[in-house]
Amino acid sequence: MTQDRIREALLRRAGLTDEQITTVISTERETGNSLDQVLIQKNIMTEGKVMDFFGEFLGLEVRPSLDGVSVPSDFINNVPVQFARTHGLIALDQRGHITKVATHRPLDVQPMDDLAAMMGTEVEAVLCPKSEIAGLINRAYRHKADGVDEALVDIEEQDILGLADQVEESEDLLSVANKAPIIKLVNML
Incomplete structure (x- = not known):
């Protein structure tokens, strides 16, 4: 199955029309943005629906709020703020060799791999709204x-x-x- 056919099957599962699927796939190719970003940018799905859909599809935890989260000091000491802001990543918890990391881009895996190398731990993605992640990074x-x-x-x-x-x-x-x-x-x- 080609990547476009996989994307098409995924988008059908999300309930998109043929026209929306064509728009999303062509926009993804033209802009280089990931599937989840295009769905939000084209107002086809809200950020919350994208998070819920990809959370269920990828088996990821979804957290709509990051109130009360204390970022592990290892993250702050090892990850430059510019990297965190650029990629929308912030650690939520670190236990042993696993760091839970908030992201709003579930399909953007390269920054997660880079983060794992910086932290020296495995990373586990948690889907969160972009605004919540930005606020926690600032705090x-x-x-x-x-x-x-x-x-x-x-x-x-x-x-x-x-x-x-x-x-x-x-x-x-x-x-x-x-x-x-x-x-x-x-x-x-």
């Missing part, structure tokens, strides 16, 4: 940004001008860079 990384602000305050307290004077006095730049507040700031980044 999780805001705490990391607060830590950067604290490190900047520490540097200010040690007088940045004093550090500049030390450099001018021919002190090795690397030794200045190894001072505790600067190390703390770089580690936060």
